[in-house]
Amino acid sequence: MQQYQVCSANRQGVPNIMHLNFPQRMLKIANKTRWLIMLLVILMIEISPQEGMARTQIYSLLILAGIYNIAVRFIPWQKQWQDGKGYRICYAESTLDIVFISGIVYLTGGLKSDFFLLYFIVIIFAAIYYNPVRCFFVTICISLLYILIGILTSSTYSLMLPVFLGRLPILFVIAGFSSYLTKEIKAQSEELTLEKEKLQSLVATMKVNLKEIEEKSKALYELYHLSLKIGSTLGLEEQLNIIIDVTRGFLKADMTTISLVDEKGVELKVCVSKGEFSGGILARDRIKIEESPLGSVVKTGTPLVIEDLHKAGKYSSGQEMSSLIAIPLKIENNTIGVFSCAYAQTRKFDEDELNFLELISSRAVLAINNAKLHEEIRKLAITDGLTGLYNYRYFQENLRNEIERCKRLRYGGLSLLFIDIDHFKQFNDMYGHQKGDMVLERIGMSLNIHTRKTDVVARYGGEEFVVIAPGTPKENSLLLGERIRNAISEKLFSQEEKTHLGITFPITVSIGTATFPMDASNQEELIKCSDNALYKAKDAGRDRVVGY
Known part of the structure; x- marks a missing residue:
C-alpha cells in the first residue's frame, strides 16, 4: 500500500496532493465531467437559445475543449507524478476549466447566462486538488473574471451590482464548504488508508504466524509418531535419522548432527549427520573435544548457543558455519553425546526453538538408551557369562x-x-x-x-x-x-x-x-x-x- 505523498517536493507553494492514485482518479473524473458539460452546453443552446448568443464562437470553444479533453488522455499520468510534475497537470486543468466556462458564460449572455453555475464544479475540483488557500485563490480568479465579463457585457453599473452581490458570495461559500468537506474526507481517507495498512500488516503477520504454527504442529505431530516408533522399533540409526529429519524441518538447519562421545572420552564420533559443510569442524567424522565448540557442551553438560561463530573467540577461525546451537545428550547426568544444528548464516534462536531442540534431544537420548539396553540384552542372550565368548x-x-x-x-x-x-x-x-x-x-x-x-x-x-x-x-x-x-x-x-x-x-x-x-x-x-x-x-x- 502506497503512502500519501506531497507532490511539491523542493518547490515553494506547490499544492499538497493526496495519495498518488487519488488525483489521477479525480483528473479522469474531471475529464468525463468536461464531456458532460460540453454535452449540456450543446443541448441548452439548441433547445433554448438565448438572445445575442454567439453560436459559432461557442462551438469553436467546444471543439477546442474537446481536442484538449482527447489529448489529455494520452498524458503519462504515472510518470508525471513520479517525476514530481503532477501539480502542473492540476494547474493546467483548473486554468482550462476557468477559461472554458468563462468563455461559455461570456458567449451566452454574460451576467444573464445560467452557465454561471458551472463555476461551482471548478471550485469543487479545486478544493479536491489543492489546499484551502489555493482553492480560495482559484475562487478569487473566477470572481475577477466574472466581474470582467459583467463589465464587458453590461452597460449600467446598477445592473451589475445586484448580480455581483448575489452571486460572488455564493462562490466563496461553495469554496469554503468544499475545502472543509474535502479536508475532512482527506483526513478520513488517510485514517482509512493507515487502518488498511495496519490490517494488511496484521494479516501478513497472521499468515506468517499461521505458517509457523502449521510447521510446528507438523513437527509436533512427527515428534509424537517418533515417540511411537521409538517404542516399536529397535533400529538406532533409523530412529536417529527420523529425529534428524524432524529437527531440520522445524529449525531449518543447514546441518544437523548427533555425535557420541568415544570410549576414551577425547573425541566425538559423528553417529548421524544430514546437510553438509565443505570445511570446518562439523565436516569431520571424528571431532576432537578440545578443538570444537561442541567440547564445551560435553565438559559442562549445558546447552550452547552461538549466534555469530565468527566472534566466538578461539572457535571463530576456519569455520564455514556462522551460527550454532548444541544440546547435551545425557543418561543419568552423564553426557554421552551432543545434538547440534549449524547454520551458514548468522541468526538468532527463540525460546520455542530451544525448547523444541531440548525436547527432541530427550527423544534421541531415549532412542540411544533403548538401543544400548537392547544391545546389552542381545549380548546377554548370545554370550557366555563367565568367559564373555559367544554361547x-x-x-x-x-x-x-x-x-x-x-x-x-x-x-x-x-x-x-x-x-x-x-x-x-x-x-x-x-x-x-x-x-x-x-x-x-x-x-x-x-x-x-x-x-x-x-x-x-x-x-x-x-x-x-x-x-x-x-x-x-x-x-x-x-x-x-x-x-x-x-x-x-x-x-x-x-x-x-x-x-x-x-x-x-x-x-x-x-x-x-x-x-x-x-x-x-x-x-x-x-x-x-x-x-x-x-x-x-x-x-x-x-x-x-x-x-x-
Whole structure:
C-alpha cells in the first residue's frame, strides 16, 4: 500500500496532493465531467437559445475543449507524478476549466447566462486538488473574471451590482464548504488508508504466524509418531535419522548432527549427520573435544548457543558455519553425546526453538538408551557369562549362516575347531572350581587374542570351546590350532602367577579340526567330524592338534 505523498517536493507553494492514485482518479473524473458539460452546453443552446448568443464562437470553444479533453488522455499520468510534475497537470486543468466556462458564460449572455453555475464544479475540483488557500485563490480568479465579463457585457453599473452581490458570495461559500468537506474526507481517507495498512500488516503477520504454527504442529505431530516408533522399533540409526529429519524441518538447519562421545572420552564420533559443510569442524567424522565448540557442551553438560561463530573467540577461525546451537545428550547426568544444528548464516534462536531442540534431544537420548539396553540384552542372550565368548546358541546360528555363505560364495573352505581342556575335572578336584573358572576365563581371552576378527570363538559347553574360521582351508586350520595350543600351554599363566596361585598342574588342550565342504556337506556333519577329530587327539595322548 502506497503512502500519501506531497507532490511539491523542493518547490515553494506547490499544492499538497493526496495519495498518488487519488488525483489521477479525480483528473479522469474531471475529464468525463468536461464531456458532460460540453454535452449540456450543446443541448441548452439548441433547445433554448438565448438572445445575442454567439453560436459559432461557442462551438469553436467546444471543439477546442474537446481536442484538449482527447489529448489529455494520452498524458503519462504515472510518470508525471513520479517525476514530481503532477501539480502542473492540476494547474493546467483548473486554468482550462476557468477559461472554458468563462468563455461559455461570456458567449451566452454574460451576467444573464445560467452557465454561471458551472463555476461551482471548478471550485469543487479545486478544493479536491489543492489546499484551502489555493482553492480560495482559484475562487478569487473566477470572481475577477466574472466581474470582467459583467463589465464587458453590461452597460449600467446598477445592473451589475445586484448580480455581483448575489452571486460572488455564493462562490466563496461553495469554496469554503468544499475545502472543509474535502479536508475532512482527506483526513478520513488517510485514517482509512493507515487502518488498511495496519490490517494488511496484521494479516501478513497472521499468515506468517499461521505458517509457523502449521510447521510446528507438523513437527509436533512427527515428534509424537517418533515417540511411537521409538517404542516399536529397535533400529538406532533409523530412529536417529527420523529425529534428524524432524529437527531440520522445524529449525531449518543447514546441518544437523548427533555425535557420541568415544570410549576414551577425547573425541566425538559423528553417529548421524544430514546437510553438509565443505570445511570446518562439523565436516569431520571424528571431532576432537578440545578443538570444537561442541567440547564445551560435553565438559559442562549445558546447552550452547552461538549466534555469530565468527566472534566466538578461539572457535571463530576456519569455520564455514556462522551460527550454532548444541544440546547435551545425557543418561543419568552423564553426557554421552551432543545434538547440534549449524547454520551458514548468522541468526538468532527463540525460546520455542530451544525448547523444541531440548525436547527432541530427550527423544534421541531415549532412542540411544533403548538401543544400548537392547544391545546389552542381545549380548546377554548370545554370550557366555563367565568367559564373555559367544554361547552355544549363537555358535549354532553363526555356523549355519557361514555354511550358507560358503555355498553361495564358494570361498576357500570353512574350518571348525573343537578345543577341549585336558584333564580339567582333575584340575577342578585339585584346585577348586574358583581357579577352574579362572582357567576358563584365561583360555577365552587367549582364543580371542590368537584368532582373527572374522573368526567366531564360542564356549561349546563345560570345558569345550569352538572356533569358526571362514575362508580357512584344512592345512591352515591345523596351523591355527597349533598356534592356539602353544599359546595356552606356554602363556596362559606366567611362572609368577603359577607360583602365586600354587598351580603345578599342566594346562593343555586337545584340538580337532574339520573343514567344509571337504570333510562334511552340512552343519551337523561338520560338527561331528570336528568332534571325532578331537577324540582322536585325546586318544593319541592329548595336547595336540588332529585334523579329520
